[in-house]
Amino acid sequence: MSFLDNINSPSDLKKLNIKELDCLAQEIREFLINSISKTGGHLASNLGVIELTIALNYCFDFSKDKIVWDVGHQAYTHKILTGRKDLFDTLRKKDGLSGFPKTEESIYDHFNTGHSSTSISASLGFATARDLLGKNYNVISVIGDGAMTGGLVYEAMNNAGANNKKLLIILNDNQMSISENVGSMSKHLSSLRSAPEYLEAKLDVRKFLERFNIVGDRINKVLEKTKEGIKYAILPNVMFEQLGIKYIGPIDGHDINGLIKALNNVKNINKPVMLHIITKKGLGYIHAENEPYNYHGVAPFDTKTGKSVTNKQETYSDVFGKFMVKEANRNKKLVAITAAMPSGTGLSFFSKVYPDRIFDVGIAEEHAVIFAGGLAMGGFVPVFAVYSTFLQRGYDQIIHDICIQNLHVVFAIDRAGVVGDDGETHQGIFDISYLSHIPNLTLLAPKDKEELIEMLDFSINKHKGPIAIRYPKGIACDIPVDNKQEIQFAKCEIIKQKGNIAIITVGTIIKNVIPAYERLLNEGYNISLINARFISPIDKGLIDNIRDNFEYIFTVEENVFKGGFGSNLISELMKNEIFNKKVYPISYKDEYIEQASINELHIKYGLDEDSIYKTIKNKIGNIKDGN
Numbered sequence: 001m002s003f004l005d006n007i008n009s010p011s012d013l014k015k016l017n018i019k020e021l022d023c024l025a026q027e028i029r030e031f032l033i034n035s036i037s038k039t040g041g042h043l044a045s046n047l048g049v050i051e052l053t054i055a056l057n058y059c060f061d062f063s064k065d066k067i068v069w070d071v072g073h074q075a076y077t078h079k080i081l082t083g084r085k086d087l088f089d090t091l092r093k094k095d096g097l098s099g100f101p102k103t104e105e106s107i108y109d110h111f112n113t114g115h116s117s118t119s120i121s122a123s124l125g126f127a128t129a130r131d132l133l134g135k136n137y138n139v140i141s142v143i144g145d146g147a148m149t150g151g152l153v154y155e156a157m158n159n160a161g162a163n164n165k166k167l168l169i170i171l172n173d174n175q176m177s178i179s180e181n182v183g184s185m186s187k188h189l190s191s192l193r194s195a196p197e198y199l200e201a202k203l204d205v206r207k208f209l210e211r212f213n214i215v216g217d218r219i220n221k222v223l224e225k226t227k228e229g230i231k232y233a234i235l236p237n238v239m240f241e242q243l244g245i246k247y248i249g250p251i252d253g254h255d256i257n258g259l260i261k262a263l264n265n266v267k268n269i270n271k272p273v274m275l276h277i278i279t280k281k282g283l284g285y286i287h288a289e290n291e292p293y294n295y296h297g298v299a300p301f302d303t304k305t306g307k308s309v310t311n312k313q314e315t316y317s318d319v320f321g322k323f324m325v326k327e328a329n330r331n332k333k334l335v336a337i338t339a340a341m342p343s344g345t346g347l348s349f350f351s352k353v354y355p356d357r358i359f360d361v362g363i364a365e366e367h368a369v370i371f372a373g374g375l376a377m378g379g380f381v382p383v384f385a386v387y388s389t390f391l392q393r394g395y396d397q398i399i400h401d402i403c404i405q406n407l408h409v410v411f412a413i414d415r416a417g418v419v420g421d422d423g424e425t426h427q428g429i430f431d432i433s434y435l436s437h438i439p440n441l442t443l444l445a446p447k448d449k450e451e452l453i454e455m456l457d458f459s460i461n462k463h464k465g466p467i468a469i470r471y472p473k474g475i476a477c478d479i480p481v482d483n484k485q486e487i488q489f490a491k492c493e494i495i496k497q498k499g500n501i502a503i504i505t506v507g508t509i510i511k512n513v514i515p516a517y518e519r520l521l522n523e524g525y526n527i528s529l530i531n532a533r534f535i536s537p538i539d540k541g542l543i544d545n546i547r548d549n550f551e552y553i554f555t556v557e558e559n560v561f562k563g564g565f566g567s568n569l570i571s572e573l574m575k576n577e578i579f580n581k582k583v584y585p586i587s588y589k590d591e592y593i594e595q596a597s598i599n600e601l602h603i604k605y606g607l608d609e610d611s612i613y614k615t616i617k618n619k620i621g622n623i624k625d626g627n
């Protein structure tokens, strides 16, 4: 009999005994491996929290208690136990089940997540609201040791420890971020992990107590308390206790029985508590256990071999990574920074060849930006490789610490544009808007692989001052053009100049623009094609060209409209008192973009070849310029 088949809500779970819960955990493990092997998704983290999630749903009632999953990529078992199992074949697909907690999806999800280290802040907010309104529910954060490297966590604990609200933080310690976890917090956790063994090996607590004449029945009563006390006395201070958060643990995060006991105990503590559990990332799937970094987020794979079923092709991240290795050999001042994403950003190989010249700062984008500033002041050329969506966190630091001082820091902004299946929290559709108005900051977008390399070379070797290059997720393309021009500061690339219609395209979306452009040329239109290259500053020559030659201007970019290249170009034309032009920006709408494949999103938002063709054709109608 399958237990899983009979679980439609957490109340079904509560009918099972411990042995049956253990069987259920194994069934969920098999279900997840099979299901994710078909859809892709976050595998290793989810395999590590199955027992925890069962125990949580067993001990609490999340139709009223609140749970906030940090990052949220590990909430699959929670979805299964709360009536969403049958939707797993739609996971991360258009209109399907989200890969993250979604309040819109279920009453059992209480706070949407995606970016790291937010859960303690949100939970403290819930706990404060509960107490102000005189309500009575439990609030729980589940946070990984990787997420504990993010600065927000410390702001939240500082606040929570002082406010003394009833709040449970479950620290899921699997000793991994996506890659190996880094930093001194990770070392502190490992000293806590070894605490019980240390205690058993070094200290016979009973003998110790007998020396103080504490004997008989009393010994059992005080033993537990004293053990804890001695643990704190002989071990390095438990940081959480110092902050006013009661620390309990570490305990085995795969022992459902032990977890249930611990959760039922901590339920009654009326102050912030941290329950430290030890888990194994990828547990139950040998490939994920052995290489958790390769099975954090996966594309569809063969369950037997663990190998991806899609062919690996060179991505823009790969192109960036290879360039960095080559360039570092030549340029001894070059150093790389990552905020816990060495592999996603293409820097894995660099970290093997130049381990002393790459700095993984943890999930700490704000810190990474200022750290880069210090390195630049100290005589290096730092390249901070970061996803567009995560650099949102570094906005103030980019202005305050880098650009006001005009420091030569290079931002390699990966995953710019839509990223597809991770949905709203991960789309890179705002970076042009949040970067292009910052004085001193140069912002570039390459049209293809070769231009990415040229722009990296330009940014590292020929430019002084803050500079950012944005490029997308996906396969690196070659876009050959006639009369190729070198990168020159604030100069666009005129690929073809003819007629009074211009298409100005930003970045790699040119691959969808060119076929549309060619269709229009074949129909007899005279149209110019321009590769913007510099988003900021906008080429002054381009403004003059528009003034003198064009009547219809189409901009194409992968950013929202507001603050994007098109809207900036319109402002620039106004500033130059050029009022008599018809400018049509083609971009994402000013809204959050849900999960779907990148192609589906291009079609939905009018950025695929056919839509670009139709938009332009629709506006220019029968005007065929003879020039």
Ligand SMILES: Cc1ncc(C[n+]2csc(CCOP(=O)(O)OP(=O)(O)O)c2C)c(N)n1
Pocket (backbone or CB within 6 Å): 045, 071, 073, 074, 114, 115, 116, 143, 144, 145, 146, 147, 148, 174, 176, 177, 178, 281, 339, 340, 341, 363, 365, 390, 393
């Ligand atoms: C601000 C931010 N930066 C980077 C990421 C990418 N990211 C997703 S999960 C993850 C590692 C999280 O590690 P941990 O909290 O230990 O969870 P585990 O996957 O090990 O369960 C990272 C770096 C993110 N989600 N948010």
